[in-house]
Amino acid sequence: MPARSFVTARQARVGAEVRKLRERSGRSIREASELTGIAQSKISMMEAGRVGVSAVRVRHLASQYACDDVALVQALVAMATERGNGWWEEHRETVPAGYMNVAELEHHAVELRTFQTVHVPGLLQTEEQMRGIFASSVPSLSVEQRDARVRFRLRRQEILGKVAYQAVIHEAALRIRAADNKVARDQLLHILEQSERHQVTVRVVPFDVDGLAGISTPLVYATGPVPQLDTVLVDTMHGGAYLDAEAQLNRYRAILRTIEGMALDAVESRDFIHHLVQQT
Template identity: 65%
Template sequence: MPSGYLDLAELEQRADYVKTFEGVHIPGLLQTEDQIRAIFAASVPKLSEGELEVRVRFRLRRQEILGGVPYEAVIHEAALRIRAADSKVARGQVLQILERSEHPQVTVRVVPFAVDGFAGIGDPLTYAGGPVPQLDTVLMDTPHGGAFLDAEAQLARYREVFSKVEEAALEVIESRQFIERVVRSA
C-alpha cells in the first residue's frame, strides 16, 4: 500500500470525528465494493490484479470506522450521478449511501447542482478533528496524491471552507429525499 493510504487510515482511526467533502467521487468510506473496484480498475497506470485486490480490501477495511467515529459526508450531486461503472453499480452505490446514512454516527448531506454561489469549492477534502483543534489535520486530494495539512492557518482556512460547504448543502432529511430521487432515476 502506498504510505499515504496508511496515513489516511491511521488519521481516520485516531480522529474524534471525520468530515469529508467530495465533488466528483463518492467518499471512500461510503463506497460499495463494486464502486471501489471500478475506480481502482480505471487507475493510470493500470494496477495488477494483486494490487487492485489489496486496495479494494484496504478501502473496505477502512470503512469499519463508521461504527465508532462520527462521520459527516457532504457530497456534490455530480458525484451521485457520475457512473464509475454501469447503472447497476451506480444504483447499488447510491442505495448504500442511503443505508449508511441511517447509522446514528453518519451524516450525509448533498450539494445540488442548483445551489447558488458554490464557485471555487471544488477540491475534495477530509477534515479529521480531535480533542484539541490545533492538532486537527486536513487531507487534500490532489492530482499528485494526498497532501496533509496541519498548520493553524491552513486548519482555519479549511474550517471556513467546510463551513461554506455545509451552508450550501441540503439539510439531512432533504438530502435523503434528494438521494432517493437519484436512485429512482438511476
C-alpha cells in the same frame, strides 16, 4: 536510537508540533539546544519525525518553551507514546504508504468531516464501486493491486459508527458512474443505508446551488483531541496533502462551514438520493 527509515504522517505531525512549540517560544534550534541540553542534531531529527520523542521529553520541552497549554501537552504526550502497530501495518507491502496514512488519520480522529465533488467518499463506497474506480486508474493496476486496495478500503470502513462522520457530497459525485447502471444504483442505495447509521450524516450539494466554483477541492477534515491537532487532508492528482498550520486550519474550517451552509439537510439529502435512485 537509530533514525526511522520510514516516517508516517502521524509521526511527522508529532515532530511538527514539537517544532511549533519551539518556534512559539521564539528560539532557534541552537538556542533550544543550549536551553534544554539536547544536541541540535537530535532536536532537528525529532522535529522531522525521524526519531521518537518520549513523554518525559515532550513535557520537558514544553516546560522549557514556556507552553502552559495543559490539554495540548497531554495530547502530544499521548501521540508521542503510542505503542503497537495499527491494523493498517499488515498491508504495508501491498498498498501505497499514503493509504496507511489515511487509515491512521481516521483511526485517531475524534470526528471526520469530508467534502467530495467527483467520487463518493471511500468510507461510503460499495465494493463494486471501488473496483470500478480502481479499474480506471492511470497507470493501470494489476488485478492483485486492485484487490489489495479494495480489501484495504473495506477494512477502513469499519471506522463508521465508531467516530462521528459527516459527508457532504456534490451531486456530480453521485451521478458520475464508476461502472454500469447496477453498480451506480447499488451505490446510491448503499449511501442511503449508511446514512441511517449511528454517527453518520450524509448531505448533498445539488447542481443548482450557486457559489461553489471557488471551493470545489475534495477534502477530509479530521478533528483531533484539541483544536491545534486538527488535520486537513486535501486530495490532489499527486496524492494527499496534509495541512496543519493554524491559518490553514482556520481557512478550511471556514470553507466547510460555507459548504455545509449550501448543502441540503440530512432529510432533504435522503429524499434527493431517493430521487436519483428512481432515475437510475
